Amino acid sequence: MGQIAGYRRPYPGTQPDHLHLPYVSSIKRSPTRPLVRIPHTLTEVTGPQFGKESVDSNAFDLTKQHAGEPLGERIIVSGRVLDENARPVPHTLVEIWQANSAGRYRHEVDQHNAPLDPNFTGCGHVLTDANGHYRFVTIRPGEYPWRNHYNAWRAAHIHFSVFGPAFATRLVTQMFFPGDPLIPFDPIFNCTADEKARNRLISVFDWETTIPLQALGYRFDIILSGREATPMED
């Protein structure tokens, strides 16, 4: 087997460091020793693949998982998973989770004094189509307080988990909403030095995917690491 073309390393500043002091939980959980840089081998350029058999075809709609409809503002969240070369990432698994419209997660650890919604679990998944498109129907999650610092609030967000073609392309991120006044004060949003990179986490309001009389549309494209054009010498 010849040399392996690896995946591109991130542009400086566009990814967070592990330690981000304003995010208090990172202080005791981020490594203190420098990471050991390794070349991409067959291990890193391959990765788990998920087929149709591992998805529930109804799981794209978070508003139809219970007997009744969840409370809150229905929204459509859609976009494409692309690589840095703007090529679609087809048939890859996208998983999401989120708080309900009151800003409460259906999780035993979440002690926020806001109501649970019996009609909302807050999880969904889907495979991208041949052109890298995905689409979810959900409700707009609420903002919520947390204990990071005095009067700390998380901006409204939806968690995204994406695999892509390789172990090296695995990505977990969060999507935010345009115009949310909490965004500039959110230490998690602000953990990335590059302002443009941060702002790409904010979805775009989208008339084209808005359904009249039904749901507002938000677009959120996810970019995974792109392939190096030629094999790298180690």
Add this chain to the structure above:
Amino acid sequence: MSLQTTTSQTVGPFFAIGLNRLKRVEIAGPEISGERIIIAGRVIDGDGKPVPDAMIEIWQANSHGKYAHPEDEQKKPLEPGFQGYGRVPVDESGRFCFATIKPGSVPGPKGRPQAPHLAVSVFMRGLMKRLVTRIYFPDEPANAEDFVLNLVEPERRATVIAQRNPKEIGALEWNVVLQGLNETVFFDIGL
């Protein structure tokens, strides 16, 4: 056209809502060939306390050293039903445990085989992006020649080599230590 990879964000404390559906602590079922192993351990923070809200993901080859992935073009057997993927949450005391088979050797840099290993991603609240590491195997002569292991300072290599649990056949122990004297070696693979 050139885009930039989306910024990583933490999984936060509530990831189980979205990610437990694909939890997989038995990576290879009984129909898959290979030496059965069970790997157990804990995730420990900088205060030496267990981390109760972490998750690790595993990626591995089968016992012949072949990945279930279209880019692995080696002419080696691949059992149907072997995916090589694990997703293992920790419990309240930071413990995790998963069952699998010991992978075979896969090709590495400079055309040389790599020692058997599992690729590991670690996710948790407090980590803005995953930590990447590997689990190698004890009593494995190939470790001495492994390209990746040799990039690690000799005194830290033990942090990525599982230890045999003498009480049980096939039982291995391996911990994720986030900070301190025995801090696990984490690898930079980009993201």
